[in-house]
Amino acid sequence: MQQNRPEFLMCSPEHYGIRYVINPWMKLSQPSDPQRSCTQWNALHEILQELAGTIHVIAPASGLPDMVFTANAGLPLGERLYLSRFRHEQRQPESRHFRRWFEAQGFDMVEFPGDVYFEGAGDALFLGSTLFAGYRYRSDIRAHTLIAERQGIQVLSLELADRRFYHLDTCFAPLNSESALYYPKAFDPYARQVIEANVEDPIAVPAEEALRFVCNAVVIGRDVVIHRDCPRTRKALDARGYTVHETDLSEFIKAGGSAKCLTLQIR
Amino acid sequence: MVSEKVLLSGHIIDSLILPKVLDEIMDLGGAFAIEEIHVGRTRRDMSRACIEVSAPGRDLLDRILERIKRQGAVSVEPGEVKLARASRDGVLPEGFYSSTNLQTDVQFKGRWIRVRNPEMDCAVVVDTKARRARTVPMSDIRKGDRVVVGEAGVRVVPEKRTEETDEFRFMRSRTSSEKPKEIMIHEIAAQMKSAKRHGGKILVVGGPAIVHTGAGRCLEKLIRKGFVDVLFAGNALAVHDVEYALFETSLGIYLDRGQSAEGGHGHHVRAINAIRAAGGLRKAVAKGILKKGVMYTCIQEKVPFVLAGSIRDDGPLPEVVTDVIEAQRAMRRHLKGVRFALMVATTLHSIAVGNLLPASVRTVCVDINPSVVTKLIDRGSFQAAGVVTDAELFLRELSHILTGSRAG
Numbered sequence: 323m324q325q326n327r328p329e330f331l332m333c334s335p336e337h338y339g340i341r342y343v344i345n346p347w348m349k350l351s352q353p354s355d356p357q358r359s360c361t362q363w364n365a366l367h368e369i370l371q372e373l374a375g376t377i378h379v380i381a382p383a384s385g386l387p388d389m390v391f392t393a394n395a396g397l398p399l400g401e402r403l404y405l406s407r408f409r410h411e412q413r414q415p416e417s418r419h420f421r422r423w424f425e426a427q428g429f430d431m432v433e434f435p436g437d438v439y440f441e442g443a444g445d446a447l448f449l450g451s452t453l454f455a456g457y458r459y460r461s462d463i464r465a466h467t468l469i470a471e472r473q474g475i476q477v478l479s480l481e482l483a484d485r486r487f488y489h490l491d492t493c494f495a496p497l498n499s500e501s502a503l504y505y506p507k508a509f510d511p512y513a514r515q516v517i518e519a520n521v522e523d524p525i526a527v528p529a530e531e532a533l534r535f536v537c538n539a540v541v542i543g544r545d546v547v548i549h550r551d552c553p554r555t556r557k558a559l560d561a562r563g564y565t566v567h568e569t570d571l572s573e574f575i576k577a578g579g580s581a582k583c584l585t586l587q588i589r
Numbered sequence: 590m591v592s593e594k595v596l597l598s599g600h601i602i603d604s605l606i607l608p609k610v611l612d613e614i615m616d617l618g619g620a621f622a623i624e625e626i627h628v629g630r631t632r633r634d635m636s637r638a639c640i641e642v643s644a645p646g647r648d649l650l651d652r653i654l655e656r657i658k659r660q661g662a663v664s665v666e667p668g669e670v671k672l673a674r675a676s677r678d679g680v681l682p683e684g685f686y687s688s689t690n691l692q693t694d695v696q697f698k699g700r701w702i703r704v705r706n707p708e709m710d711c712a713v714v715v716d717t718k719a720r721r722a723r724t725v726p727m728s729d730i731r732k733g734d735r736v737v738v739g740e741a742g743v744r745v746v747p748e749k750r751t752e753e754t755d756e757f758r759f760m761r762s763r764t765s766s767e768k769p770k771e772i773m774i775h776e777i778a779a780q781m782k783s784a785k786r787h788g789g790k791i792l793v794v795g796g797p798a799i800v801h802t803g804a805g806r807c808l809e810k811l812i813r814k815g816f817v818d819v820l821f822a823g824n825a826l827a828v829h830d831v832e833y834a835l836f837e838t839s840l841g842i843y844l845d846r847g848q849s850a851e852g853g854h855g856h857h858v859r860a861i862n863a864i865r866a867a868g869g870l871r872k873a874v875a876k877g878i879l880k881k882g883v884m885y886t887c888i889q890e891k892v893p894f895v896l897a898g899s900i901r902d903d904g905p906l907p908e909v910v911t912d913v914i915e916a917q918r919a920m921r922r923h924l925k926g927v928r929f930a931l932m933v934a935t936t937l938h939s940i941a942v943g944n945l946l947p948a949s950v951r952t953v954c955v956d957i958n959p960s961v962v963t964k965l966i967d968r969g970s971f972q973a974a975g976v977v978t979d980a981e982l983f984l985r986e987l988s989h990i991l992t993g994s995r996a997g
Contacts, residue, residue, distance in 0.1 A: 470600060471635065481660075
């Protein structure tokens with residue numbers, strides 16, 4: 323069983339903090355607490371170690387506070403990494419570090435052309451064999467076409483419509499090949515229709531829980547790891563036989579990320 | 590109207606990107622035409638659509654393009670126009686661009702040049718020194734002409750429909766005999782007045798039925814009142830018009846009595862002979878031989894006419910241009926400034942002239958036979974509207990509306 327358990331990449335939070343503003347969550351007047359950030363990150367790391375296989379940890383780089391959100395490193399598919407090309411220049415230097423780490427692991431790099439932005443697994447999530455991909459605030463839809471072409475897979479592009487949910491993984495979480503959590507108002511009407519037509523069991527989450535990033539969930543088999551205080555979604559998950567692990571990630575929500583953003587499933 | 594082509598590819602059907610893009614174009618006030626679409630067969634296959642996006646102005650088009658770019662629409666770079674020299678007179682180089690009757694621009698040395706005299710089925714010749722482009726019919730191509738080849742660097746501007754009045758839109762719907770004629774004729778009269786007001790010329794293309802049905806007098810009135818700037822017809826219209834002027838008959842039938850004249854079957858050849866003896870229509874008028882009729886009025890009012898010959902012509906009259914290529918050239922010379930074309934009771938001349946007209950010329954085709962209008966539109970003159978009715982009823986009503994008095 324050990325070899326079937328997924329492997330994740332995380333980045334320790336020593337350099338994490340609110341140093342700039344690139345989404346509506348970040349406020350320089352609301353800094354994160356370094357101590358509490360470390361405690362919360364360690365707690366998440368521990369839960370994942372229990373549920374998953376290996377948890378790799380990449381060394382953080384000073385001056386790159388968001389590198390802790392490894393979901394945005396790229397999109398690993400088999401032995402290939404679609405390396406992210408970040409929209410905001412504040413995050414662009416992260417790619418150099420992620421590239422080096424993945425190359426060392428034997429991944430082949432696929433890079434996007436200069437004017438095509440793509441922010442990795444933060445905007446690309448598999449539901450069965452279909453890749454659901456978000457665009458508008460961070461990733462470009464043209465990146466989806468390039469992935470679909472290269473991988474020969476179906477990519478359904480979903481336009482995001484609320485800046486607070488700037489990455490797809492902040493408002494959409496596949497649970498298995500049939501069901502997914504999603505926050506309908508984060509999508510434009512066409513994307514909503516696409517989700518409803520292609521997901522057998524779409525579970526709409528309430529606004530207050532969407533704003534606690536309940537969709538930014540790490541799903542490992544029947545286990546779902548989320549930030550605390552999302553009782554209604556928890557109930558829906560319980561009813562479907564999932565085990566919900568709540569953990570406090572409030573320090574990271576200040577920067578607009580939660581459990582899923584802090585992790586990247588690499589295999 | 591300005592337009593640009595964009596390409597959309599990916600899982601654009603399942604992701605609803607294609608309908609979204611089309612909706613966005615419409616919502617912003619633009620229009621689209623899907624030029625080509627390839628739909629993937631399986632879920633994994635991607636689809637591709639080439640869309641021509643158009644808008645009334647450049648600013649709006651740019652706004653639309655910017656908006657749909659977000660959905661992955663990429664502009665198809667039109668590039669620079671490609672030219673090849675004609676190797677012989679009257680022969681076009683391989684792969685030449687065949688023109689439409691729509692306004693067309695070509696990109697030459699980084700600049701868009703408007704192609705003069707839009708006409709369908711012609712070549713586009715670029716004068717590289719003067720940086721000018723014009724349509725040239727195959728027969729007028731000269732060795733060494735620099736002819737546009739391929740589609741690169743060519744953009745066609747669709748006809749603007751938005752300014753059109755509701756009335757004309759009503760006329761544009763399918764040609765049918767089941768429509769209220771009076772309203773349609775009023776609309777046509779309004780269009781003719783509007784063309785004159787804007788300094789445009791009115792072209793009338795007429796068949797001999799105008800004379801046979803007794804509508805010649807109505808047409809004369811329109812000519813006298815300045816509603817005809819140029820007349821195109823065949824030998825027959827002029828012959829029967831002269832026959833009536835000289836013998837009071839058309840095809841041997843007295844137009845005022847409806848009875849056949851004795852020996853009337855020969856009147857039209859006698860009429861032709863009289864004009865030939867006089868040295869032509871103009872000379873016949875000058876000599877006082879021809880004293881009434883459509884052709885007489887044209888000459889008196891200095892309205893130019895082109896009579897194009899055909900294989901079944903009797904005579905023909907000296908003014909008839911029997912070389913068809915020469916006739917085409919003569920007609921083209923008179924098309925400058927024409928804004929409105931009225932085609933009455935002639936199949937061949939309607940289609941022939943329709944082929945020469947740019948799509949921007951409002952065209953109305955009147956015939957008792959609905960298939961004439963259908964044929965005209967099917968052969969590319971999509972701007973044409975049709976009225977299915979008798980020539981005399983039509984012209985009588987039209988001249989009454991435009992000149993304010995009942996004819997004869």
